[in-house]
Amino acid sequence: MRVVRLLALPVLLVLAWWAVSGSSFYLPSPDRVGRAFAETWFSERLVLDVLPSVGRLLAGYVLAGLLGVGLGVLIGLSRRLRATLEPVLEFFRAIPPPVLVPLIMLLAGIDTPMKVLVIVSGCVWPILLNTVEGVRALDEVLSDTCRMYGVRGASRMRRFVLRGASPQIMAGLRQALSIGIILMVISEMFASSSGLGFTIVLFQRQFQIAEMWSGILLLGLLGLALSVLFRGVERRVLSWYYGSGAERA
Amino acid sequence: MLEISSLGKVYESRGRRVEAIGSITFGVGSGELVCVVGPSGCGKTTLLRCIAGLLPASAGEVRVAGVPVTGPPPNMAVVFQEYGRSLFPWMTVRENVELPLKEKRLPAGRRRELVGESLTAVGLIEAAEAHPWQLSGGMQQRVAIARAVAYEPQVLLMDEPFAAVDAQTRADLEDLILRLWRDLGVTTLFVTHDIDEAVYLGQRVIVLSSSPTTVMEDLKIDLPAERDQVATRSLPRFGELRGHVYRQIQRARGTR
Ligand SMILES: Nc1ncnc2c1ncn2[C@@H]1O[C@H](COP(=O)(O)OP(=O)(O)OP(=O)(O)O)[C@@H](O)[C@H]1O
Ligand SMILES: [Mg+2]
Numbered sequence: 001m002r003v004v005r006l007l008a009l010p011v012l013l014v015l016a017w018w019a020v021s022g023s024s025f026y027l028p029s030p031d032r033v034g035r036a037f038a039e040t041w042f043s044e045r046l047v048l049d050v051l052p053s054v055g056r057l058l059a060g061y062v063l064a065g066l067l068g069v070g071l072g073v074l075i076g077l078s079r080r081l082r083a084t085l086e087p088v089l090e091f092f093r094a095i096p097p098p099v100l101v102p103l104i105m106l107l108a109g110i111d112t113p114m115k116v117l118v119i120v121s122g123c124v125w126p127i128l129l130n131t132v133e134g135v136r137a138l139d140e141v142l143s144d145t146c147r148m149y150g151v152r153g154a155s156r157m158r159r160f161v162l163r164g165a166s167p168q169i170m171a172g173l174r175q176a177l178s179i180g181i182i183l184m185v186i187s188e189m190f191a192s193s194s195g196l197g198f199t200i201v202l203f204q205r206q207f208q209i210a211e212m213w214s215g216i217l218l219l220g221l222l223g224l225a226l227s228v229l230f231r232g233v234e235r236r237v238l239s240w241y242y243g244s245g246a247e248r249a
Numbered sequence: 250m251l252e253i254s255s256l257g258k259v260y261e262s263r264g265r266r267v268e269a270i271g272s273i274t275f276g277v278g279s280g281e282l283v284c285v286v287g288p289s290g291c292g293k294t295t296l297l298r299c300i301a302g303l304l305p306a307s308a309g310e311v312r313v314a315g316v317p318v319t320g321p322p323p324n325m326a327v328v329f330q331e332y333g334r335s336l337f338p339w340m341t342v343r344e345n346v347e348l349p350l351k352e353k354r355l356p357a358g359r360r361r362e363l364v365g366e367s368l369t370a371v372g373l374i375e376a377a378e379a380h381p382w383q384l385s386g387g388m389q390q391r392v393a394i395a396r397a398v399a400y401e402p403q404v405l406l407m408d409e410p411f412a413a414v415d416a417q418t419r420a421d422l423e424d425l426i427l428r429l430w431r432d433l434g435v436t437t438l439f440v441t442h443d444i445d446e447a448v449y450l451g452q453r454v455i456v457l458s459s460s461p462t463t464v465m466e467d468l469k470i471d472l473p474a475e476r477d478q479v480a481t482r483s484l485p486r487f488g489e490l491r492g493h494v495y496r497q498i499q500r501a502r503g504t505r
Contacts, residue, residue: 141334144303147351148321149400159348163339240339244382 028210032246037214038172045199053196054222057110057184060119064176066122069169073161081135082132093129097122097179098186105190115187115195122183123176126147134168167241177230181223216246250314250436251277251300251404257308258295269295272309282437284447286494287457289503293440294330296462297408300438301327302497313404322404326397330408332390337383342368343377346396353400367399370426387418391425400431405430405437413447418465420478423450427476444494448487449476454493458501465497 014030021029028036041050075089101122108114136141138147138161146156157247195217203212235242258270269292277283287293298304300311301320311318313325326349329335336345343364356426370376371391381389390410397405407426411419422485423446430437441447448470456466472486481487 011464048404093366139334141329141331144298144327144329145335145337148301148325148327149396150321150323150352152352153350155352159340160337166339240380240382243380244338 018073026209028213032210033213036208036210037217040156040211041218049194049196049199050218052112052194053184053188056187056195057119057180060116060183061123061176061180063116064120064123064127064180065173067120068127068172068176069131069162072128072169073135073157076132076135076165082136084119086132089125089132089217091123097183101187101190104226106167110191115184115192118120118187119180119183122179126175126179127172130168130172130175131165134165137168138164147227166237170238174227174230174234177226178223181219181226186218250279250281252312252399253309254300254312255295255309256294256306256311258299258304259307260295268461270299271458273311273462273464274468275455275464277436277438279436279466280434281452282427282439282450283453283455284439284451285455285457286444286447286498287415287462288459288498289442291457291459291501292462293442293457294408296457297327297406297438298439301325301406304343309346319454323347324403326400326402326405328390328397328405328407328410330395330410330412332380332410333485336396337380337395338380339376340484342373345381345392346399349400353365361400363399365429366464367395370398370429370486387411387414387422390414390422394422394425394429399431401433402435405435406440407437408440410439411441411443421447423475424478426450444491444498445482448472448494449478449481449488454490454494455503456497466494467502470496474482477478 017030021027075085101118104114104121105119108117141166142160146160147153151160183238184195185197185200188195188203192198196215200212200215200219203209203215252338252416253276254274256273260267260269273296275283285293286295299306300318302318302325315321333502337348340348340440346367347360347366350363355363364377365374368377371394373388373391373395376384376388376392379454380494381392384392390413394410397407410426411422414422419480424441424455426437427450451470453471454466454468455464456468457463459464468490470490472481472484472490
């Protein structure tokens with residue numbers, strides 16, 4: 001029953017796609033796209049384009065995570081730092097990351113470091129700001145409890161600060177994940193010779209329409225896989241939070 | 250064991266100045282159980298936080314075993330008024346009780362022993378693997394008490410620990426405190442706004458005025474050492490003491 005409900009809408013969508021396909025050169029039928037998908041991606045492109053893209057995405061995402069959580073904890077714990085930095089942070093967060101690509105290209109060239117940097121520059125803000133918020137909102141009574149019972153230093157950081165802020169940190173990480181995928185593609189559309197984003201643009205320029213669609217499909221599947229993975233991790237990390245019903249409050 | 254001398258506390262924030270505590274002086278002997286009563290908002294929590302070293306005093310000083318308090322002393326445990334918020338929701342009951350022991354670097358065997366004993370004492374050994382939010386308010390309060398007890402403090406501070414539980418649970422918890430206090434011989438300062446509770450539990454009752462707070466009276470409770478919810482509370486002397494404290498508190502509020 002669950003399987004039926006889960007698959008009903010996708011199946012309907014594919015059927016609808018079938019119905020309207022063929023009406024235009026730019027809208028090939030699902031079976032053509034499916035064939036193109038298998039031919040295009042189950043080939044050396046998997047190693048040459050897909051894996052490097054995903055690798056850069058993960059590298060940028062992890063770096064942004066470390067940077068965002070690290071700085072976020074520092075800023076969140078210090079009232080003075082927060083007051084000084086918050087307006088500036090909001091400004092940086094408001095800049096759409098894609099416009100930084102030309103700038104970062106000047107600074108870091110057009111290779112992997114540039115692409116990773118682009119991903120970091122976009123992903124870091126939601127993580128940073130959410131972490132600051134989470135740390136700032138830590139319960140004072142729990143903080144007093146830590147002081148009273150000698151919980152300090154690294155232990156306090158691990159058992160209290162990071163755990164207590166984890167709902168907000170995870171929310172930031174989730175926002176960052178979708179931003180990361182977008183930036184992965186965009187960074188490869190500028191001055192690039194490999195990668196998923198590059199390949200899709202290439203197909204489009206060469207009028208390989210079915211192949212282009214298959215790339216879009218692959219991106220969608222990649223996003224879906226990553227978000228399913230993320231949900232799994234989140235469920236584990238935040239089981240106490242969902243259990244306590246705090247998210248409904 | 251505990252000496253509070255001319256303690257004063259003024260809260261100062263932008264444009265607002267609250268003199269929460271005028272000047273408070275009293276002592277608590279080693280192994281004594283002293284209750285502090287006072288009208289709501291008179292600065293009981295403030296007093297407790299100053300004693301615990303969580304809040305710097307504006308005047309006077311607090312000494313624990315002769316040592317001036319500048320930060321939380323290592324041999325002191327506190328049960329907070331907001332007990333629900335004082336338990337870590339991401340830890341089980343057992344982990345909550347064990348955490349301070351880990352910080353004390355006790356060996357695992359000794360930790361297991363202490364956690365087991367204290368949870369058994371408060372009747373929650375079955376709930377050891379539950380999370381705090383799966384427990385009722387009264388059970389959460391008992392976890393907070395178990396954590397304080399397992400810590401083996403020399404001084405135990407409690408801030409209106411039973412304000413939010415029903416009458417029956419409250420009576421049970423009161424007797425639990427008395428039993429633990431007797432078994433452990435820990436110096437205990439118990440803050441409450443409930444006059445009956447103060448007289449029932451305390452060897453002495455300190456009556457506070459409304460703020461700026463001073464000690465109105467330091468009353469010795471000359472009831473038999475063995476307390477019983479029904480027998481003790483129906484003693485004529487219990488009624489007299491209660492009435493006395495009640496009138497003092499009325500006076501305290503009148504002088505505002
Ligand atoms: N952080 C603070 N900043 C400013 N004023 C405060 C602060 N905390 C408490 N006060 C003030 O100090 C006074 C005493 O507060 P306190 O919480 O110590 O009272 P209490 O006796 O514990 O009250 P209750 O019985 O309701 O718990 C109150 O007038 C309160 O408004
Ligand atoms: Mg209080």
